[in-house]
Amino acid sequence: MSKIKVMHCLGQLNTGGAETLMMNIFRHIERDKFQFDFLLFNDEKGFYDDEAKSLGANLHYTPSMGHTNIFKYVRSIIKILKDQDIDIVHSHMDWQGGFIVYAAYKAGIKKRIVHSHANQEMFKTSLLHKLLISINKYLIKRYATDCIACSQEAGESLFRQSFEVLINGIDIERFLNPNQEIIVQLKQELNIQDTDIILGNVGSLSENKNQRFLIEILSKLDKNYKLVLVGDGAMKDKLKQLSKGLNVNDRVIFAGVRKEVPEIMQLFNIFLFPSKKEGLGIVAIEAQVSGVSCIVSESIPKQIDVGEGLIKRKPLIFNEWVDSITNINKNKTNINKQKIIDSHFSIKKSCEKLIRIYIR
Structure with missing residues (x-):
């Protein structure tokens, strides 16, 4: 049986809560059944890069939204997802997950997950960010097949639909x-x-x-x-x-x-x-x-x-x-x-x- 291919979308594989959770899961999941790859929006070497590769992951890079415009950002994600023949896209990019699941939809991926790892209020630092968060909430509601949050507060701050709480488990x-x-x-x-x-x-x-x-x-x-x-x-x-x-x-x-x-x-x-x-x-x-x-x-x-x-x-x-x-x-x-x-x-x-x- 072929592996289920999951593309995790993260800024960088450093030691934040989202990254630590995914590496903990990567270490414990049945790797003969699941292939974890990572789409990263910063090509500087991250804390977990070497370990992720040693566990069998492929690391893909594309510029972050702050280093390009939104349209190029989305087109780049679509191209990478199409090229890699992915079964599941799992975004850990909080409010930016709206753009990511829209890109996954355009790439023909049927399972599109947005994971809220933070209280989104901390990102509302300007009128532009408030507008972008609002747009992404709409995109998440329309294009996400599943919504996950690390806590009730994190979920309520991002999702306009039902979500599941997945506590960040530890070893x-x-x-x-x-x-x-x-x-x-x-x-x-x-x-x-x-x-x-x-x-x-x-x-x-x-x-x-x-x-x-x-x-x-x-x-x-x-x-x-x-x-x-x-x-x-x-x-x-x-x-x-x-x-x-x-x-x-x-x-x-x-x-x-x-x-x-x-x-x-x-x-x-x-x-x-x-x-x-x-x-x-x-x-x-x-x-x-x-x-x-x-x-x-x-x-x-x-x-x-x-x-x-x-x-x-x-x-x-x-x-x-x-x-x-x-x-x-x-x-x-x-x-x-x-x-x-x-x-x-x-x-x-x-x-x-x-x-x-x-x-x-």
Whole structure:
């Protein structure tokens, strides 16, 4: 039997929530039955490029909408999809999914999926973007055969029709059984002492992820508190300048993009997630499975709570976060492992649900 060919459309194979979800599924799906390829809108090398190729994916590139006009953008997608004889197109481009499923329809592809990974309000930065989002909502309603969202909020913000929630599952076993040798190496590399209280954040260094808020909070905490920022992004230099200006640069650790997230989570006493907008927030799920107490902003969807009493939701009010950090449990919690393994937070459950969507 020939494989079902799926073309995943993404900006780049970096370490965002959508990309991490798809790579988790790619690792666990039956690759003798499904062929995953990727249509990417940035030809710079991404974090997961080499792994995707090693798992059998073909990577195709075309200019993003910001580097060409809409008509060339759509025509290029149509041509690539026709040339590759695809069975399913699965867009992870949020509101731009409207253009992609329209192109897939024109290419004769019968299964056309739009996946909302974010609260679309975060993209409404100008009148032009509001107009484009409105146009794409219409195209999605007309040309998408299936609509998926990582949370109820993410779905409601994009779709004018019914949709299914597919929680961003994680490889639970990796977080329940981290590599102890790597943990020791990371402590040495990042100069973490046993007396330190480690505040952690994982995500792109960006205005929306709001790491500025965390650095300002750190400046009001005792000197045994350190902040580890895992990730990279446009705000990195500004965040470094801020930490110097507040005289906490010796307590802010810029750890960069990492593969060893399960081990890094074991370094954290508290996971902090002050994002202004999130579609779901897969890293908060990873932190809870690692037994780490979490303080998250009220914009984080409630679906991230794994039910172990580790989540505190707070408005982005400075003093409330300082008080919560001071008083929250800073020790690892022994979670109900079997309950988590059997839950919809497991990548195996995500795989099963996505396969059902693909083949129905």
